[in-house]
Amino acid sequence: MTVLFAFNLGSAQDEQPTMFSVHTDNVKFDMMQKYEQLAKQLKENCEKYDIKDINWTAITVEDGRYVYVTPIKNMADLDKNSMGDLAKKMGEENMGKMFDEMNECYDSHSDAIVHLSTELSYIPEGYSTKGQNHREYHFLYYAPKNAKEMNVAMAKIKEMFKTKGVKNGYEVYHSGFGSEESYYMVAIAGDDDLAIAQEGKENDKLLGDEKDATFYNLIKLTTKYDQVEATVRPDLSYYASEE
Numbered sequence: 001m002t003v004l005f006a007f008n009l010g011s012a013q014d015e016q017p018t019m020f021s022v023h024t025d026n027v028k029f030d031m032m033q034k035y036e037q038l039a040k041q042l043k044e045n046c047e048k049y050d051i052k053d054i055n056w057t058a059i060t061v062e063d064g065r066y067v068y069v070t071p072i073k074n075m076a077d078l079d080k081n082s083m084g085d086l087a088k089k090m091g092e093e094n095m096g097k098m099f100d101e102m103n104e105c106y107d108s109h110s111d112a113i114v115h116l117s118t119e120l121s122y123i124p125e126g127y128s129t130k131g132q133n134h135r136e137y138h139f140l141y142y143a144p145k146n147a148k149e150m151n152v153a154m155a156k157i158k159e160m161f162k163t164k165g166v167k168n169g170y171e172v173y174h175s176g177f178g179s180e181e182s183y184y185m186v187a188i189a190g191d192d193d194l195a196i197a198q199e200g201k202e203n204d205k206l207l208g209d210e211k212d213a214t215f216y217n218l219i220k221l222t223t224k225y226d227q228v229e230a231t232v233r234p235d236l237s238y239y240a241s242e243e
Contacts, residue, residue: 017071018116019176021078024109025066031105035066036236038102043238045098049089050241054082058236059135062229066236075113075177112178114185120154120172122161127169129189133232136196138186141224147182153218154184160214164206168199181224193229 027035039058046054056068072078087095142150154172171187190196204211219225 017073018118019072019074020114020116020173021070021072022112022114023068023070024111025068025102025106026108026110027064027066027106029064032064035102035105038098038105039066039236041098042102043236045090045095046086046238046240049086051086051089051238052240053080053085055239056237058233059230060233060236067230072113110178113176114179115174115176117154117172117174117184120151120158120184121170122158122166123169123171124162124165124167127167132189132191133234134190134192134196135230135232136188136190136193137228137230138188139183139224139226139228140186140218140222141181141183141226142222144182146221150184150218150221153221156214157218160207160210161203164208166203166206168203 025035045051054070056070059067059069061067070082083095140150168188173185173187175181175183175185188196188199190199
């Protein structure tokens with residue numbers, strides 16, 4: 001299961017990237033401290049050598065996953081050697097040693113592509129995730145035969161939120177290349193889990209009884225549901241300087 005995201009959707013949606021490369025390291029609990037030190041070392045070296053044309057948002061998940069999310073324009077971007085400039089400036093041997101030490105901290109990792117659905121995301125006017133680093137992710141898995149019906153059901157929920165004037169938004173992502181199962185992921189941002197829970201209660205009151213049937217029409221199409229808590233990590237994220 002792939003987890004993301006952390007981008008601030010306070011600006012116009014058409015300015016946002018819609019395709020993302022997601023790398024996940026399944027870090028062993030007893031190696032987390034060492035892994036974080038190395039992850040910070042990687043960021044610091046990118047800053048030190050002013051590495052361009054690369055950026056990632058780091059997210060940690062409660063079960064030990066460290067997720068790195070990078071916007072891409074197309075699949076061809078995956079063929080680029082994103083660490084080539086760092087290897088040249090830092091030295092291939094030094095960079096290789098750093099990554100070898102990181103590899104000792106986990107026994108498995110994975111890569112996948114995910115897509116932001118601006119059509120299904122609900123971003124009311126004035127809504128922003130800036131400064132809100134807690135994430136609640138809802139994964140809705142479905143059989144390929146129900147793809148069209150799932151899309152319609154997701155759109156109905158967005159329409160309901162808009163009609164009722166819900167203030168806080170959510171982002172919707174769809175599985176892509178590298179995912180074993182088809183799913184939609186709904187990302188909710190907040191200051192912490194309590195803040196998200198409180199907003200959820202307020203939404204329930206605003207949506208009223210109508211929400212039950214609307215949500216059921218979606219849930220009945222799913223084959224599996226997962227909820228995951230995660231934290232955006234600015235201290236492990238890197239954004240190339242535009243200067």
